[in-house]
Amino acid sequence: MSTKRIRENQYEALPSDKPERLKRKRNEKTATTPQKTGETLRAKTRSGKKDADAKAAEAATPGLLPKDYKSGVKPVWCPGCGHYGSLSAFFKGLSENGIDPKDLVIISGIGCSGRFSHFVKGYGFHVLHGRVLPVAQGICASTRGLLVCGVSGDGDALAIGGGHLPHAARRNPNMVYMILDNSIYGLTKGQFSPTTRQDTVTTTSPFGVTEKRLDPLSLLLGYDASFVARGFSANNNQLATIMTEAIRHPGFAVVHVLSPCVTFNRQVTYDFLHANCKELPPDYDPSNKVNAFTYAQDPDKIYTGIFYRENRPTLQNYHDNAIQCARKTAHAGDLEHLLSTFK
Amino acid sequence: MKDLTLRIGGEGGEGVISCGEILTRSAARAGFHIFTFRTYPAEIRGGLAMFQLRVNAKPVLAAGHRQDLLVAFNQEALNAYMQDVRQGGKILYDPDQCDENPEFRKSLKTFPVPLTRICKKATDSVRGKNVTAVGVMANLLGIPLEVVIGTLKEQFQKKGEKIVGMNILALVAGFQFATEELSLKRLNSAPVHADRERREDRLILSGNQAVALGALAAGVRFCAGYPITPATPIFEFLARQLPRFGGHIIQVEDEIAAIGACIGASYAGVKSLTPTSGPGMALMGEFIGLVSMAELPLVIVDVQRSGPSTGMPTKSEQGDLSYAALGTPGEAPRVVLAPSGVEECFTLTVLATNLAERYQIPVILLSDASLAYRTESVQKFKLKGLDVWRREEWHEKNRHESDEEEGYQRYALTKTGISPVAIPGTEHGYYQATGLEHDEFGHPNYSPSYHLAMYHKRFDKLERIENELGKSAYDTYCPEGSRIGIISWGSTKGTVREAVLLAEERDLKIAHFHPILLNPLPKVALKEFADRMDRLIVVEENFTGQLAHLIRSQLDVEPMVLNKAQGIPFTSREILSFIKKVAKP
Numbered sequence: 001m002s003t004k005r006i007r008e009n010q011y012e013a014l015p016s017d018k019p020e021r022l023k024r025k026r027n028e029k030t031a032t033t034p035q036k037t038g039e040t041l042r043a044k045t046r047s048g049k050k051d052a053d054a055k056a057a058e059a060a061t062p063g064l065l066p067k068d069y070k071s072g073v074k075p076v077w078c079p080g081c082g083h084y085g086s087l088s089a090f091f092k093g094l095s096e097n098g099i100d101p102k103d104l105v106i107i108s109g110i111g112c113s114g115r116f117s118h119f120v121k122g123y124g125f126h127v128l129h130g131r132v133l134p135v136a137q138g139i140c141a142s143t144r145g146l147l148v149c150g151v152s153g154d155g156d157a158l159a160i161g162g163g164h165l166p167h168a169a170r171r172n173p174n175m176v177y178m179i180l181d182n183s184i185y186g187l188t189k190g191q192f193s194p195t196t197r198q199d200t201v202t203t204t205s206p207f208g209v210t211e212k213r214l215d216p217l218s219l220l221l222g223y224d225a226s227f228v229a230r231g232f233s234a235n236n237n238q239l240a241t242i243m244t245e246a247i248r249h250p251g252f253a254v255v256h257v258l259s260p261c262v263t264f265n266r267q268v269t270y271d272f273l274h275a276n277c278k279e280l281p282p283d284y285d286p287s288n289k290v291n292a293f294t295y296a297q298d299p300d301k302i303y304t305g306i307f308y309r310e311n312r313p314t315l316q317n318y319h320d321n322a323i324q325c326a327r328k329t330a331h332a333g334d335l336e337h338l339l340s341t342f343k
Numbered sequence: 344m345k346d347l348t349l350r351i352g353g354e355g356g357e358g359v360i361s362c363g364e365i366l367t368r369s370a371a372r373a374g375f376h377i378f379t380f381r382t383y384p385a386e387i388r389g390g391l392a393m394f395q396l397r398v399n400a401k402p403v404l405a406a407g408h409r410q411d412l413l414v415a416f417n418q419e420a421l422n423a424y425m426q427d428v429r430q431g432g433k434i435l436y437d438p439d440q441c442d443e444n445p446e447f448r449k450s451l452k453t454f455p456v457p458l459t460r461i462c463k464k465a466t467d468s469v470r471g472k473n474v475t476a477v478g479v480m481a482n483l484l485g486i487p488l489e490v491v492i493g494t495l496k497e498q499f500q501k502k503g504e505k506i507v508g509m510n511i512l513a514l515v516a517g518f519q520f521a522t523e524e525l526s527l528k529r530l531n532s533a534p535v536h537a538d539r540e541r542r543e544d545r546l547i548l549s550g551n552q553a554v555a556l557g558a559l560a561a562g563v564r565f566c567a568g569y570p571i572t573p574a575t576p577i578f579e580f581l582a583r584q585l586p587r588f589g590g591h592i593i594q595v596e597d598e599i600a601a602i603g604a605c606i607g608a609s610y611a612g613v614k615s616l617t618p619t620s621g622p623g624m625a626l627m628g629e630f631i632g633l634v635s636m637a638e639l640p641l642v643i644v645d646v647q648r649s650g651p652s653t654g655m656p657t658k659s660e661q662g663d664l665s666y667a668a669l670g671t672p673g674e675a676p677r678v679v680l681a682p683s684g685v686e687e688c689f690t691l692t693v694l695a696t697n698l699a700e701r702y703q704i705p706v707i708l709l710s711d712a713s714l715a716y717r718t719e720s721v722q723k724f725k726l727k728g729l730d731v732w733r734r735e736e737w738h739e740k741n742r743h744e745s746d747e748e749e750g751y752q753r754y755a756l757t758k759t760g761i762s763p764v765a766i767p768g769t770e771h772g773y774y775q776a777t778g779l780e781h782d783e784f785g786h787p788n789y790s791p792s793y794h795l796a797m798y799h800k801r802f803d804k805l806e807r808i809e810n811e812l813g814k815s816a817y818d819t820y821c822p823e824g825s826r827i828g829i830i831s832w833g834s835t836k837g838t839v840r841e842a843v844l845l846a847e848e849r850d851l852k853i854a855h856f857h858p859i860l861l862n863p864l865p866k867v868a869l870k871e872f873a874d875r876m877d878r879l880i881v882v883e884e885n886f887t888g889q890l891a892h893l894i895r896s897q898l899d900v901e902p903m904v905l906n907k908a909q910g911i912p913f914t915s916r917e918i919l920s921f922i923k924k925v926a927k928p
Contacts, residue, residue: 071773073786105767107607118775118786123767125610125637126777127603128629134567134600138607138615139767141591142565146611146767167596319591326586333588335559336726342546343372 066091069101071121077112082259082270085233086180087119089257090149093243099147106149107136109156111187112261113180116151130161133168133177140173140315147247148175155185158194158214169223172251173315176243179216179254180233182261183268190264200267216256217296221289221308227253228292228308232277233260234270238304245306251314258302273302280305347530348397348407349480352424353416356388358473363394364718365477365498369491370398370484371547371720378837379718380406382911385572385656391419398484404837404844406717408914411530412483414476416458418442428452433527435479437472454527461520462513471513478517483530488518544723550688550714550834554644555580556724557692558616562731563642564590565615567604569597569623572656573712574646577618598623602630602643609639610776612736612766614696616642621650621663628671631705635675635801637776638754638762640699640734644692647711649910658910659712661833664889667707668862676802678702679862681709683818683836685719691859697732698811702804703764709861711884713912714834737763737772752783756796760803805863816860817868821875822847825854827926828876830869830902832861832883832890835913839882842918851926861890864897873900878925880905882918 069091077083094104104122108114110129117124127135132150139148152161157179168177184202185191191204195216199208220228227249231239239257246253258277260270278301285291292307331337351366353359360381371377375398384390397407409429415421417440428434431452438455456479462472474495481491492511499507521527548556555577558566566585568578578594585592591608595601598619605615619627624645634641647663649655667679678698682691688710695706737751753774755762762783765772775785780797782788809816818836820843831839836857843853856872858865873879873894879902881891886908894902905921907913 101773102770103768105611118777121773123765123773124775124777124785125607126775126779127606128633128778131599131603131630134595134603135607135610137593137595137600138565138567138604138609139611140607141567141593141604142608142613142615143611143767163596164600167600171593315593319586323586323589323591327589329587335556335588338559338584339546339556339724339726342548342552343543 064095064098064101066095069094069121071119073118075119076115078261078263080262081112082182082233082257082261083112083116083180085236085239086178086257086259087116089231089233089236089239089243090120090178092240093247096240096244097147097247099247103145104147104149105139106151107132107139108151109153109161111153111156111185112182113151113153113156113178113259114187116178116180130156130159131164132156133161133164136175136177137168137171137173137315140175141319144316148173149247150175150177152177152179153186154179154181154183154193154195154216158216158219162194165219166223169220169225169252169254171315172226172312174250175252176246176249177252177254179256180259181216181256182259182265184261184265186261186264197267215297217307218293220254220256221292221296225254225308226251226310226312227306228256229254229306230256230258230302230304232258232273232304234274235277235279235304238279242306245309249309250311258304276300277302277304279303280307345411345530346397346399346403346407347412347484348395348410349412349414349484350393350395350410350424350427351414351416351476351480352391352393352420353473354388354419355384355386355390355392357392357416358470359383359392359394359416361498362473362476363396365474365491365494366480366484366486367396367718368547369477369481369486369494370396371545372494373486373490375399375484375720376402377547377718377720378403378406379716380713380912381716383657391423393420393424403719404841405915406713406838406912408916412480414456414480416440416472416476433530454525456520456525458517461516465512465516466509468509471510474510474513475517475520478514478519479521479525481514482518482521483525483527485530488515491518545720546723547718547720548685549576549716549718550682550685550710551576551646551716552580553685553688553721554618554682554692554708554710555584557689558642558696559584559588560689560724560726560729560731561614561693561696562733563614563616563696564588565605565608565613566590566592566617567595567601567608567615568592568617568619569595569601571598571620571623573648573715574618574620574623574644576715577644577646581618598626599630602627602634602641605641606630606634606637606639609634609641610637610767614640614642614700614733616644616692616696618644618646620646620648620656622653624663624666624670628666631677632671632673632675633778634705635671635677636778636780638703638764638801639705639776640696640703641705642692642695642699642708643705644708644710646715647709649712655910657712659714659834659884659912660908660910661709661711661835661884661889662886662908663709664832664861664885665892667709668893674798674802676704676805677862678704678706678805678808678860679709680706680859681833681861682714683833683857683859684714684721685717686721686724687859688714689724693729693731697730698808700734701732701761702808703734703761704804704808709833711834717834735761735763737765737769739770750784753785754781754783754797754800756783756800760800760807809860809863809865812860812865814868816865817856817858819857819868819872820855821872822852822854825852826877827852827922828854828856828872828879829918829922830856830858830872830879830881830890830894832858835882835884838913838915839918841915842922845915845919846922846926849923851922853922853926861893864893866897869894870898870900873898873902878903880921880925882913884908884912
């Protein structure tokens with residue numbers, strides 16, 4: 001059992017065990033996969049877990065194929081919906097990383113994208129509109145050994161839930177966050193969203209949208225998200241690669257997916273996106289944030305790919321350190337002693 | 344020894360509260376039972392701050408009515424609190440800060456105590472004048488000087504030797520002034536109570552501290568919150584202590600995120616709690632519905648403050664009961680518990696966590712500002728043998744028969760009404776938790792029969808909880824022959840009970856019913872109580888009588904109401920005078 005969930009008693013039973021185990025895993029990771037040095041941090045939770053218990057994991061999940069991650073519940077999206085592509089790319093990412101469904105938690109919001117969690121084999125929590133990030137971060141902070149993935153639409157992530165985004169980015173929880181953006185409110189049948197282009201006529205903007213379109217990538221870069229990527233659901237190979245990398249990334253990995261709505265959005269269509277999307281150049285350096293802004297705000301092309309990534313300590317790292325330090329203080333964990341100080 | 348109530352008043356930031364705290368701790372260490380009440384402005388500096396301390400050799404029920412002693416640091420405090428001093432009570436004032444008109448000076452009950460000057464002379468600074476005041480009062484109460492010095496040392500330890508030394512000088516100067524120059528007899532002529540040796544078994548702490556300790560004892564290992572008066576001290580306490588217990592805490596961007604993160608942690612199998620107050624509760628409304636629907640354990644501590652909206656953030660009120668019991672669009676069952684004192688702040692936090700876990704339901708603990716900041720000396724909480732429950736977890740081993748065919752049924756309809764829950768990471772336990780109406784598997788299901796069946800599943804828990812708690816859901820006091828019954832809830836219990844006892848001294852037999860379980864109400868016991876009485880009075884610190892509403896809507900009774908909505912708690916005399924009016928034929 002690789003999960004290291006912290007529960008009362010359980011943690012107290014192995015106070016010094018945890019750091020050691022982590023260290024061992026990290027060593028194994030560096031030993032077995034000579035990759036970019038920055039990526040060793042990854043070993044902390046996700047792929048590290050996989051490596052440490054490689055045999056056990058293989059026995060439990062003998063190379064799950066993308067299709068093995070289907071929950072059995074048939075998606076209810078309209079035929080042709082971009083979300084099908086997003087889902088299949090996500091399956092590929094899970095398969096690439098050999099994720100055991102029992103360690104997978106999908107938190108989804110409200111909207112067409114909200115049903116996402118129901119279609120994936122794993123633990124799912126279909127929460128409130130706009131509140132994917134708070135719930136996901138609660139799981140990230142309190143437990144270890146799970147792959148936490150959040151799924152929102154453009155309204156969920158950028159309108160009603162927009163206030164949570166900068167703070168999640170600051171905390172850098174080790175999780176994946178997918179924003180399936182169709183630039184329209186589909187579930188409520190065609191109202192404009194924060195990413196709908198200005199002047200667009202929709203059911204709630206009969207004289208055209210008056211607000212400027214919001215640029216999710218610039219926001220995320222500005223908010224200091226540690227992994228910022230954009231994909232197009234019809235460019236499935238690239239999207240699958242992005243998903244794979246996002247799952248591997250040790251930190252808050254946000255994937256903005258252009259995921260067309262074939263029913264209510266007549267403007268951001270497959271044709272439009274095929275004509276305007278362009279992959280980032282092969283020599284693109286994802287560690288250069290200024291460059292990332294430049295590409296994100298390109299006036300002509302909608303670039304796709306991994307715009308920015310950096311390795312920095314995660315919410316989990318900070319919490320573990322805090323606990324490690326706190327547990328070294330005198331009388332740590334001794335409630336009887338704590339009571340005796342009240343006199 | 345006499346029952347003594349004293350009050351300290353001054354400008355916010357002058358050290359009124361810390362003066363009161365040092366005196367309280369010293370008094371408790373000297374063996375007195377103590378009970379405090381404080382009120383202060385919402386501003387960091389300025390405005391009127393007040394600390395009231397009641398001391399007695401016997402346990403104290405309430406904060407007291409009129410004062411035996413008032414110490415006024417300035418004119419404003421003198422003007423505001425003078426009229427509350429009882430007949431024969433004494434007023435000490437700083438003549439350098441107050442206007443001394445001849446008439447005022449002539450009065451037998453006023454005594455000039457130049458706190459600023461005494462302190463300046465002793466320490467060459469005026470900053471310790473509140474400690475000088477502690478010295479004066481400790482002397483009058485008969486608290487040994489060394490006890491106060493011990494308390495002072497602890498209080499200022501972190502600030503260094505120099506500060507400790509200065510404060511001791513300021514203290515001793517005040518103590519000596521009272522002996523040598525104050526033509527005032529010691530208020531407490533009795534020797535210090537013999538109970539002193541037993542103080543090892545006692546704790547001196549506030550309601551907020553007791554809640555935080557209760558959370559730790561109950562096994563809460565996750566907390567997310569957003570600072571809000573008057574719940575912040577719980578959050579700060581847990582921020583310091585949770586990591587020492589291997590737990591996690593995050594300060595998040597708002598109360599929506601706070602409850603959201605707690606729900607996430609709870610979903611992942613960790614006991615979670617969020618402390619907040621009215622405005623935060625308002626933001627949590629939608630999530631309370633989700634917790635109910637998804638059937639997850641969660642504890643919300645609502646330290647009520649005077650509302651609505653921003654209201655009076657530092658003042659107390661029992662204004663959130665209706666919202667706690669019923670608030671959320673749609674019908675979402677939840678449990679509401681209200682502690683009546685510091686000890687119950689501990690025990691009911693444990694109970695809240697236990698109920699949340701066993702019944703997979705949100706539990707709201709309703710404290711309030713007066714209780715949050717009230718200091719009491721209580722029996723040391725027993726940790727050994729403390730009943731701590733954990734949710735029934737689903738594993739392959741305890742697979743339900745119906746699981747075999749189609750997989751794990753998270754929301755299985757069981758005889759106990761509780762469906763075992765799988766924690767993420769558990770083999771073959773995957774399921775969907777959702778705010779959508781669902782079937783046993785958690786799959787969305789909008790059929791009429793499922794909606795009804797699931798409503799029953801969720802609401803039946805309340806009845807089970809009412810049965811589970813039985814007689815421990817309320818406290819009742821019924822003197823033989825009482826025909827008038829008072830019903831109260833939350834922090835007013837002691838005050839009401841004191842009024843009832845005072846009435847009894849005047850040959851008025853009054854009964855008292857005090858539920859700690861407010862949703863569901865202990866209906867059977869309450870109905871029995873109501874049936875035995877000719878008149879019922881519901882006493883509440885709010886404007887509309889929210890418990891009275893709940894009682895009217897659930898039982899066929901029509902109680903009278905006694906409400907106080909002024910941001911300050913009832914005194915037992917106020918309740919007594921109402922009782923007298925009602926009892927008069």
